[in-house]
Amino acid sequence: MRSNPKTNPQTVKSTDSVFQVRNANIYYGSFLAVRDVVMDIPRNQITAFIGPSGCGKSTLLRCFNRLNDLIDSFRLEGAITYNGRNLYDSNIDPVEVRRRIGMVFQKANPFPKSIYDNIAFGPRLNRYKGDMDELVERSLRGAALWDEVKDKLRQSGLSLSGGQQQRLCIARAIAVQPEVILMDEPCSALDPISTLRVEDLLHELKQQYTIIIVTHNMQQASRVSDRTAFFNVQLSEKGGRTGYLVEYDNTESIFQSPKEESTREYVSGRFG
Amino acid sequence: MSSTGAKENSGIFQPPTALDKRLDSGFVWLTRLFALGIAVLLLWIAFQVAKDALPAIQAFGLGFIFQSAWNPVTNQFGVLPQIYGTLVTAFIALLIAVPVGVGTAVILSENFLPLKVRTILVFLVELLAAIPSVVYGIWGIFVVIPLLRSTLGAWLYSWFGWFPLFSTPLAGPGILPASLVLAIMVLPIITAISRDALTSLPPDLRQASLGLGATRWETILQVLIPAAISGIVGGVMLALGRAMGETMAITMLIGNANTINTSLLAPGNTIASLLASQFAEASGLQVSALMYAALVLFILTLIVNIFADLIVQRVKRI
């Protein structure tokens, strides 16, 4: 197995990584969106993707649960393995991939259904045989939302505040008992207090789940993540913007002693 | 600019004269008149039809709606069979057109097919709505009725003849062929409005569902269609209004029999078709009775269309 030269091998045992990304190139049609990504995502830790707009961090995130499949022109070269299995093998079922690898989106997107039905949606699809009421409660507790909504489970999920909606989406994601949760700027639309609540929640969730979080907010990355990947964007000759991985290390190292000059500039707020 | 320049300008540019201002406000008033004219026209139609229906309203009262006789010789008039026919044809048409229309809307709003193919399909469905009613009528007479008589109609009668709905053979025109052609005619409305409702859903709804491990059809059936349901219902209501008022194709295919037949394979009539087939030769109280029937149809479609419009407008505003 090739190891990424910029990855500090002492903290990540290769057997304990959930995802292994090997020479991934992401295309939309003939346009190269992200190039040459090599990284391992450790189990039960929080990995943050940071970088300027258009650096492809969200695009890469959506490769982990094959949500990019929805875009007709999408194409991936290289390999992304999940527990040792290539996610893009022809015999892999993307539906099952997405059940095991949950996702929380930038904008809270509850279904226009009741709070209860929002949570029960995924388990019902998977023919959950256990006690649904209990699972709903457990998931809502897991997302630190239970106390606020326990008396109005039949109300529409859309009736909640923005921060509550986002935690509802987290509860909905953990109700299908995934192994990984992908978070695409989950706090960018939230006020500071709701943001702190979600960040607290991330620390709790880490014990059970592997989390990858894309964020614009460097303080957030330094607060919540164990490891941080910095992506940058490069203009190609044709004017296209191609993202690439600059540096990937423990969060402390990235923020305090980055190896690359551009990382230093970015985390110190000098560009981006 | 210097003050001399301003002076020169005041010589060249005239301020608007009183006539200009008069003309201007006159124009605004004129446009307002025409705009209000649309509402006035709607009221005028209702008033005109009601006024000429008055003799029949006085003669028959509300009983007109519950009477089955239509006899110009004895001046006995009632439109129960026609109301029954209007509702039954519209109901069967919707029974067919709703699944087909919504299914088509799903194909047109999801990415099963490349965008170019979908654009062509959208255009084809639009064309379906543009073909004149009378052309559907002649096509129905020469293609649909003979086809039904030898296939579906014969099959229904021979296997389900014991069932009241299919208790007569399809001799020619009848409720079933009229309803089938009606289904084709209202289908584009359902498809167009359902497609609008589906495509205007936020895309993150779809992603949220797929992200939870739902299959594409679980997403469509359990998330997208429920979220778009009020738009779809609005479209179905509009289609219902159109189906109840549709005239030419029905009058050419339904057989214009002014009795209630439980069998769908037997001839029947609708209010619109009654008007089309009798108006030109009517006289005296019969004209008034036809006006009364028209008023009933007008009110029925008005109610359905108002509901439909309220639903569709509410969806648009969200």
Add this chain to the structure above:
Amino acid sequence: MTRSYPEKDSSFDSSGLVRANFSSRTLFNNMMTGVAFLLAAMAVIPLFAVLIYVTVQGITSISPSVFVELPPPPMVEGGGFGNAILGTVMMVGIGALISVPFGVMASIYLTEFSTGKVSRWVRFATNILSGVPSIIAGVFAYAAVVLTFTTLGWGSYSPIAGGIALSVLMLPIIVRTTDEALQLVPKDVRQAAVGLGATKFQTVWGVVLPAAVPAIVTGTTLAVARAAGETAPLLFTALFSQFWPQLWPPDAFLQPTASLAVLVYNFAIVPFKNQQQLAWAASLILVLLVLITSIITRYVTSRKA
């Protein structure tokens, strides 16, 4: 603070990721895709069935003479429907003459001058008017025009009554398309005109309306094509005639008048082969009219977008 989490299986087995082609969920998914495609095919097949059948039947019956001759009596070969073409043109023309200025003026008020409340009600009325069954438009024109003409001694059935009935159906189409077109004219265009000292009339007439003309023409074309195929409103307003329309006084526009659509209806339900063939030829002309205008307007609007 203690929180419980959903339990998970701790074994990280990834064999379940492999697609199960025969799992009930996958089967259901594929089956539904098949059903939906079947439904979409059911929606499009009638279109082709109608188009092909009308084309085949119509083309064999069409000849140059159908455009200039009068309808034949039963069992007589030849003949045509020149009078019906002329009648349709007359009545659609009358309909357009009434509905286009009416509709354009009304939509100018809606987009340019009205307060929200009035325009909301008028737009609502427009939508309701567009849902009024075409036969009701005929009943209205019969009551308002045919009966009035009878009392005035001007005859009874006339292309004027037919044209008025058609204008009721054309009006909402014109209002909608013009309304949409005017709303698409950018705000700054108006502000620029007003900023140069233009009056409201000058702004609308000189700047806003010209910018919307292509869309208004498109809407009018669509309305004309639809009106040409309308039958129900003409059945007992213009009636039908075996003869050429009256174009000169004293009876100009005051006699029963033939139209293509009513001809199709009348000749489709008779048992005479020659008249049926004329009905098919007339159907083909109506369908071609709709087809060509739809394709052209589609082409024009898609090129703009």
